[in-house]
Amino acid sequence: MKIYTRRGDGGETDLFGGERVAKDAGRVEAYGAVDELNSFLGAAIAASRQEDLCQASQQIQGQLFDLGAHLATPDAAHREKYSVPAPGEAEVAALETLIDRLEGELPALETFVLPGGTPAAAAYHQARTVCRRAERAAVALARGEDVDPLALRYLNRLSDLLFVAARVENRRAGRADVPWSARSRPPGSSR
Numbered sequence: 001m002k003i004y005t006r007r008g009d010g011g012e013t014d015l016f017g018g019e020r021v022a023k024d025a026g027r028v029e030a031y032g033a034v035d036e037l038n039s040f041l042g043a044a045i046a047a048s049r050q051e052d053l054c055q056a057s058q059q060i061q062g063q064l065f066d067l068g069a070h071l072a073t074p075d076a077a078h079r080e081k082y083s084v085p086a087p088g089e090a091e092v093a094a095l096e097t098l099i100d101r102l103e104g105e106l107p108a109l110e111t112f113v114l115p116g117g118t119p120a121a122a123a124y125h126q127a128r129t130v131c132r133r134a135e136r137a138a139v140a141l142a143r144g145e146d147v148d149p150l151a152l153r154y155l156n157r158l159s160d161l162l163f164v165a166a167r168v169e170n171r172r173a174g175r176a177d178v179p180w181s182a183r184s185r186p187p188g189s190s191r
Contacts, residue, residue, distance in 0.1 A: 016073040016084070026141045033134035034155075038064040040130045040145035043125035044165070050172060053165050056098055060158065063091055067151055071138065074145060087154035095157040102164045106171055113177040117170035124166035131159040 007013075012020045013028060017163075038061050045057045070086040073079045115125035135155035139145050170177055 016069065016082070017033065017053050017075045017078040027071060027074060027145065030134065030137040030141045030147075031068040033130065033137045034064055034068040034071060037127060037130045037134045038068070040123070040127040041162075044120060044162075047118075047123045048169060049119040049120070050169065053168065056185070057165070059134050060161075063087060063154075067154065069143070070148065076146060086148040087150050089150065092150065092153050092157055095154070095161050099157070099161050099164050102168050104159075106164070108153065110179075112180040113167070114176060114180050115166070117166070117175045121166040121169035121173075121175070124162050124169060128159050128162035129164065131155060131162055135159060143186045 008023065011023050013023050014020055014161075015027065027174055041061055041064070045054050045061075048054050048057075066085045067087055069084050070079060073082070073084045078084070116122050135152065138152055138155060140149055142149075142152065167177055
């Protein structure tokens, strides 16, 4: 099977179930952002040396693939027929449990922190911002189409986990988070 089909050359793509839509349709935007998030999470894994974070992140990558398939399947009957999963309560709870465990290693936050630190921490911060974009795309889609509310909760909680993972990467490497403050703006800049 060839990787190219030429079917998308006119700016349309197939959803699972056969419906053709524009490549900039809200549903395509949502599952595309989830796919992009999955790639950024892969970069974070590649940069990390933390076995527990890598293992959890790889499990999340599988869940993101499932979520993308779920978002690419607008017809609930097709989702049921082909067992296209969406994140459930168990996956959301697992994210919360992991967040709680990892936060136990961290000092309390007293201010916003600037993204960065180690390469792995920076990669987790990048994944977090892409996760927020995927969440915004899914929320926009849910305004007019069927989107499982647990998918929105999952993305919201995942962005929290990615933020905590970035902080843990820095902490374990002995790097302090860089706090944001009004003083961190260059002289003469305005808000």
